[in-house]
Amino acid sequence: MTSAAARTPLAGRLDALVIDGRVDAGRAVLTPRGELVHGCAGTLAGTLAELPADIRRVEVDMTGVTFMDTAGLQFLELLDDYSRYHRTPVRAVRWNEQPRRILELAGLDPTDPLSSAVLAPRPAASSVVVLERAQQLQLLQEEVQQLRHAIASRPVIDQARGILMATHACTSDEAWTILREASQLSNTKLRTVAAAVTASTGTDPSPPPAELRGALRTAIARRRHDPPGRP
Structure with a gap:
């Protein structure tokens, strides 16, 4: 076969x-x-x-x-x-x-x-059991979608971490913390923050939006234990 x-x-x-x-x-x-x-x-x-x-x-x-x-x-x-x-x-x-x-x-x-x-044929399940099973399957479907989104987002996040490590002489864990804190400070999805970091480098760089740029500077300053810089 x-x-x-x-x-x-x-x-x-x-x-x-x-x-x-x-x-x-x-x-x-x-x-x-x-x-x-x-x-x-x-x-x-x-x-x-x-x-x-x-x-x-x-x-x-x-x-x-x-x-x-x-x-x-x-x-x-x-x-x-x-x-x-x-x-x-x-x-x-x-x-x-x-x-x-x-x-x-x-x-x-x-x-x-x-x-x-x-x-083998079985007695019909009660409506409560059927509803509970449908809700459980819905949660599983949402979990699958979240996993797929995480898999799709991983490359750009890893690339952004590498850029931060090279630019600011930080560790991989520190770079991850910077991305996460910038995401929280700017109320921006983590993948969007990572994409903005990668877009700011290369042959045709594009700077992040002002609010996100300020959040990144604040997160970087925290990692250095310095007062946050101005946006």
């Missing part, structure tokens, strides 16, 4: 999903690596389509999956559809901590979410 892969809109910053597989005596073992996010179901569909017709059992080893958002539930639905259509047992096991949290909030057994006990 060949590996299948899919890129996310944040390719290069998040880990693209890759699925390797092997077949041995009617048993297929799939080993996904990366993240179960948007597009993961399409990657899995391509892998399942390559499985031989005489497969009698499928095991999906999730050890290599480091991150999962609610789109990962589509991954499980596709495995379940394959199992039902081909009348073939499918197991998805060895989940890591963060994906397990998603499974638990979705009401699935993290040891094997495709087990017959989980897929």
